[in-house]
Amino acid sequence: xxxxxxxxxxxxAAAAAQQGYTAGVALHSPLGNLGSQTPxxxxxxxxxxxxxxxxxxxxxxxxxxxxxxxxGYLTWAFNRTTVQSWCEEIPYVFNGQPVVNxxxxxxxxxxxxxxxxxxxxxxxxxxTVIVFNLGExxxxxxxxxxxxxxxxxxxxxxxxISETGQLLAVYHKSxxxxxxxxxxxxxxxxxxxxxxxxxVRFGLQTCYDGNFADPVREEYKNGVRDFIWPMxxxxxxxxxxxxxxxxxxxxxxxSNFLTANGYYVGCGIYSCGEVVASLGPFSEPTRKFVVGSxxxxxxxxxxxxxxxxxxIVSLPSLLPATKLPRVPAQFGAAVEGPHDKLPDGFCMxxxxxxxxxxxxxxxxxxxxxxxNLTFDKFGTSQCVVTYSVEHxxxxxxxxxxxxxLLDVPGRKDTPWGLTTSGCSIVYCPNxxxxxxxxxxxxxxxxxxxxxxxxxxxxxYLMPDKFDPDQITTSMSIGVASGQxxxxxxxxxxxxxxxxxxxxxxxxxxxxVPEKPLMSASIVVTQRGTAYTPRD
Numbered sequence: 001x002x003x004x005x006x007x008x009x010x011x012x013a014a015a016a017a018q019q020g021y022t023a024g025v026a027l028h029s030p031l032g033n034l035g036s037q038t039p040x041x042x043x044x045x046x047x048x049x050x051x052x053x054x055x056x057x058x059x060x061x062x063x064x065x066x067x068x069x070x071x072g073y074l075t076w077a078f079n080r081t082t083v084q085s086w087c088e089e090i091p092y093v094f095n096g097q098p099v100v101n102x103x104x105x106x107x108x109x110x111x112x113x114x115x116x117x118x119x120x121x122x123x124x125x126x127x128t129v130i131v132f133n134l135g136e137x138x139x140x141x142x143x144x145x146x147x148x149x150x151x152x153x154x155x156x157x158x159x160x161i162s163e164t165g166q167l168l169a170v171y172h173k174s175x176x177x178x179x180x181x182x183x184x185x186x187x188x189x190x191x192x193x194x195x196x197x198x199x200v201r202f203g204l205q206t207c208y209d210g211n212f213a214d215p216v217r218e219e220y221k222n223g224v225r226d227f228i229w230p231m232x233x234x235x236x237x238x239x240x241x242x243x244x245x246x247x248x249x250x251x252x253x254x255s256n257f258l259t260a261n262g263y264y265v266g267c268g269i270y271s272c273g274e275v276v277a278s279l280g281p282f283s284e285p286t287r288k289f290v291v292g293s294x295x296x297x298x299x300x301x302x303x304x305x306x307x308x309x310x311x312i313v314s315l316p317s318l319l320p321a322t323k324l325p326r327v328p329a330q331f332g333a334a335v336e337g338p339h340d341k342l343p344d345g346f347c348m349x350x351x352x353x354x355x356x357x358x359x360x361x362x363x364x365x366x367x368x369x370x371x372n373l374t375f376d377k378f379g380t381s382q383c384v385v386t387y388s389v390e391h392x393x394x395x396x397x398x399x400x401x402x403x404x405l406l407d408v409p410g411r412k413d414t415p416w417g418l419t420t421s422g423c424s425i426v427y428c429p430n431x432x433x434x435x436x437x438x439x440x441x442x443x444x445x446x447x448x449x450x451x452x453x454x455x456x457x458x459x460y461l462m463p464d465k466f467d468p469d470q471i472t473t474s475m476s477i478g479v480a481s482g483q484x485x486x487x488x489x490x491x492x493x494x495x496x497x498x499x500x501x502x503x504x505x506x507x508x509x510x511x512v513p514e515k516p517l518m519s520a521s522i523v524v525t526q527r528g529t530a531y532t533p534r535d
Contacts, residue, residue: 021200025258026070028070030069039077063196088114102167124164138155156183157170175414178413213527241476242261255271266281361399369401418527425520474522475522
């Protein structure tokens with residue numbers, strides 16, 4: 001009987017995984033006003049907003065994901081001390097062990113565990129797995145030589161909670177970005193995953209982690225094909241949007257990615273590059289929750305033809321919220337010294353050398369632009385864009401091909417450096433400055449005119465001295481709305497001369513006439529040098 005029960009349970013889990021699951025993700029600009037509320041009050045109103053989203057959703061969710069800094073600490077905390085109002089002590093749990101249930105355990109009943117207990121009981125009440133983000137305080141062992149002077153570590157932490165309120169996993173953000181004045185960074189990436197009762201294994205990463213090979217690659221090696229990605233991320237419009245990046249990463253890994261965003265540019269559910277459900281981009285603080293169904297372990301053949309209606313709910317007005325500051329694009333303010341003019345919207349590739357060439361976008365034209373670059377540390381790269389113009393209008397918008405590399409070492413507030421190279425064709429209204437008329441991070445600054453190209457192919461051979469063990473690749477295709485295209489709108493190939501190391505990337509795309517191109521980009525990143533404090 002015991003054997004039969006075990007077999008039945010295994011078959012049930014396998015069937016659940018095969019059938020897929022229903023997920024919801026939040027685009028939640030933090031509520032609050034530090035002028036009239038204490039940090040703890042701000043935390044409470046945002047946690048209650050999370051509960052409200054789930055109350056408004058009529059579908060039974062298998063999993064709900066909330067964003068990085070959805071409670072506002074990246075907006076209103078100024079230093080290591082002030083952020084502690086957003087932090088709680090959290091017992092470390094990996095894949096459900098040890099067993100801890102903050103909803104039923106009385107030791108979590110006090111105000112010091114308000115976030116953890118409320119979300120655990122919410123998961124229990126709605127029978128839904130919940131993943132949310134908060135600050136964590138972790139007291140140091142007295143024998144720990146790395147223990148900070150205040151006697152504890154502070155982490156940017158994701159917590160996964162089961163439908164019964166039990167902790168499933170605790171993940172510490174592995175790569176801090178402009179937040180080392182608030183949190184500690186683990187010495188190495190922290191791969192974490194958890195198994196659910198509905199038969200799916202999920203991996204975790206947070207925001208800036210997505211620029212690096214780990215923790216996702218290590219989680220992938222351990223059977224993860226469904227990834228949760230809370231973020232507080234702006235756009236680099238129109239080269240890359242958050243939606244384009246998440247879609248591209250899901251295509252590269254042939255996996256599912258659930259993204260929730262604390263910034264209003266967008267988020268969604270992506271499978272093998274397809275948009276299952278999405279929100280944004282918006283131009284103002286936004287509080288919405290989108291639901292979509294997805295096939296577990298990303299059946300890439302099936303998802304290309306899958307059409308599942310998405311459901312969106314909006315948060316009722318709870319409190320007047322201060323307008324959030326714009327999020328600076330990655331490393332935009334960190335680049336100093338003389339360099340040729342590159343458009344601000346491509347600041348990840350504001351580099352020396354770079355090349356930029358105008359596309360001959362006249363009716364009936366076709367051609368190929370090749371940009372070859374040599375970098376002292378990283379060798380040579382090749383960016384090739386092949387295109388055909390079909391539109392018959394006399395006046396056509398301008399496009400440009402851009403290629404470059406940016407090598408930024410780790411700095412005090414962003415301890416791990418990042419090397420980024422890429423190749424892009426982009427709407428360029430004022431060549432050669434391209435994006436000067438498009439403010440950084442403006443989610444509405446997208447080309448919304450007529451379609452130009454009948455076909456566009458982007459091929460990129462990354463710098464030959466890149467370290468294959470540290471590479472992650474984003475292959476992004478976007479249209480006027482900032483959203484990626486579906487498979488029926490493009491042909492796509494990924495060539496890997498060494499499948500284990502993913503060294504050679506090729507992206508091809510075919511655009512349908514009614515969908516104008518914003519940009520098509522291949523961006524390759526690798527982990528750079530770590531920050532070394534000066535004596």
